[in-house]
Amino acid sequence: MQNKPIIYLDNAATSWPKPPSVIEAMERSMRESAANPGRGSHAMAVKASRVLFEARKKLARLFRVNNPNDIAFALNTTHALNLAIQGLLKPGDHVITTSLEHNSVRRPLEALKRKLGIEVTYVQTDAKGLLNVKDVEASIKSNTKLIAVSHSSNLLGTITPVSDIGEIARRRKVKLLVDAAQSAGVLPIDVEAMGIDLLAFPGHKGLLGPQGTGGLYIHPELELEPLMHGGTGSKSEAPEQPLVRPDRYEAGTQNTVGMAGLSEGISYILKETPEVIHAKEQQLTYELMEGLQRIPGVTLLGPEVGVERTAIVSFLLEGVDPSEMAFLLDQQFGIAVRAGFHCTPLGHETAGSFETGAVRASPGYFTEKSEIVSMIAAVKEISDTLKNNK
Ligand SMILES: Cc1ncc(COP(=O)(O)O)c(C=O)c1O
Known part of the structure; x- marks a missing residue:
């Protein structure tokens, strides 16, 4: 690639x-x-x-x-x-x-x-x-x-x-x-x-x-x-x-x-084959979920790790607006994610995130493990900076 x-x-x-x-x-x-x-x-x-x-x-x-x-x-x-x-x-x-x-x-x-x-x-x-x-x-x-x-x-x-x-x-x-x-x-x-x-x-x-x-x-x-x-x-x-x-x-x-x-x-x-693609994407998704949920203040939306899903991880960090999180990830770390309502206000109502929206990270078949590690580290750094500034 x-x-x-x-x-x-x-x-x-x-x-x-x-x-x-x-x-x-x-x-x-x-x-x-x-x-x-x-x-x-x-x-x-x-x-x-x-x-x-x-x-x-x-x-x-x-x-x-x-x-x-x-x-x-x-x-x-x-x-x-x-x-x-x-x-x-x-x-x-x-x-x-x-x-x-x-x-x-x-x-x-x-x-x-x-x-x-x-x-x-x-x-x-x-x-x-x-x-x-x-x-x-x-x-x-x-x-x-x-x-x-x-x-x-x-x-x-x-x-x-x-x-x-x-x-x-x-x-x-x-x-x-x-x-x-x-x-x-x-x-x-x-x-x-x-x-x-x-x-x-x-x-x-x-x-x-x-x-x-x-x-x-x-x-x-x-x-x-x-x-x-x-x-x-x-x-x-x-x-x-x-x-x-x-x-x-x-x-x-x-x-x-x-x-x-x-x-x-x-x-x-x-x-x-879709089977191989799905297996790799799901593995990356679980690793991302596991890393993010270890960061205090992070809430993940959707089913737990282990439940079959596609490569979508939507989350919130307490005290940070999702669009600010997406902005910081982009500007400071060069990471592209999507914040907001993802064209599904119905889905946000269902998940209880209608008031805030969420940050969505979606890996693909060409995403590398190191990139998942970098994403987790970036969210952790944003979280730590926020705490230190309080
Ligand atoms: C579930 C779902 N339906 C429909 C669409 C619309 O797709 P498109 O951008 O190809 O029109 C999207 C796009 O993200 C989607 O995720």
């Missing part, structure tokens, strides 16, 4: 650094295949189409999707979630979601509540973020159309029992949307085995691709209203958006250069 100018612990927002193969593929694509994909029939346009096809094929392999064309590309998770939510729900529908969701699930649902009069139930998890699936089933009503859950909380790192919810959703004939923003590339995902009808994922986090990439898996028997209408390079004579996938959900020119990078990111993950 390239020399790192900073200690980067903000992988939950966007992963960094990227494998060199990702950067090289993007440069190569820009030089050799950045014509318009799916439109012209000349050699470079065909090359561009092949870049998209390869990325789709690899995504299908990673998420065990039978037909790669059931994956529609999107700009990010938010875009994919909006396509799923706005494309599926109709007036009178009821949706079940949880008290941990990101604003990218909550806001589109709340917007449809205002616009279409849909109903939304937020199932409460405990303060550590653990969800009881029985509470999900108990919330199902005759008009429940959708269960929408994040696979892993971007505040607490808790992992949602998606397969159990998938079993309930199938039995009760409700659709299941999974927000895989924090799990794609890190936790094994098998859409069929887990009963997932819609899977929204980012390219720029665990899949190690660039920003501006992501996508939505749509079950072959599920029809969504497109979010955008426009040129697809197919059925151009028709005034309506074509039915054929993925064109139906991909109006406009796609991000060929970004997908060239994402394709290499997925190759990297398929080689390493």
Whole structure:
């Protein structure tokens, strides 16, 4: 990996650094295949189409999707979630979601509540973020159309029992949307085995691709209203958006250069495997948690060390505002973390940190043990300085 100018612990927002193969593929694509994909029939346009096809094929392999064309590309998770939510729900529908969701699930649902009069139930998890699936089933009503859950909380790192919810959703004939923003590339995902009808994922986090990439898996028997209408390079004579996938959900020119990078990111993950990536990240996470909780005045959010989680450590230090902590870590120690509400006021309400927000440190696959040690030492130094100044 390239020399790192900073200690980067903000992988939950966007992963960094990227494998060199990702950067090289993007440069190569820009030089050799950045014509318009799916439109012209000349050699470079065909090359561009092949870049998209390869990325789709690899995504299908990673998420065990039978037909790669059931994956529609999107700009990010938010875009994919909006396509799923706005494309599926109709007036009178009821949706079940949880008290941990990101604003990218909550806001589109709340917007449809205002616009279409849909109903939304937020199932409460405990303060550590653990969800009881029985509470999900108990919330199902005759008009429940959708269960929408994040696979892993971007505040607490808790992992949602998606397969159990998938079993309930199938039995009760409700659709299941999974927000895989924090799990794609890190936790094994098998859409069929887990009963997932819609899977929204980012390219720029665990899949190690660039920003501006992501996508939505749509079950072959599920029809969504497109979010955008426009040129697809197919059925151009028709005034309506074509039915054929993925064109139906991909109006406009796609991000060929970004997908060239994402394709290499997925190759990297398929080689390493999500299992190995998750095991390493979880180990780093436990070490960070153990070090931080030895510092007097530190409170960690989420489940204890030993409970399976993704690489997210949110914490508070008594007497220090989270944004001040993030500022000091950045300015004095060159450590990048994220403070505030992490786009999940619901999650902060659940964890009891709504008044303060929190500091979130999120290691990645390329984080080194020495960087975790430096992070712990930096928080300790900030804590000691504060005590000495009192
Ligand atoms: C759980 C969760 N959902 C949705 C999003 C939004 O992702 P994106 O930035 O790819 O739109 C994030 C981003 O951090 C997230 O953590």
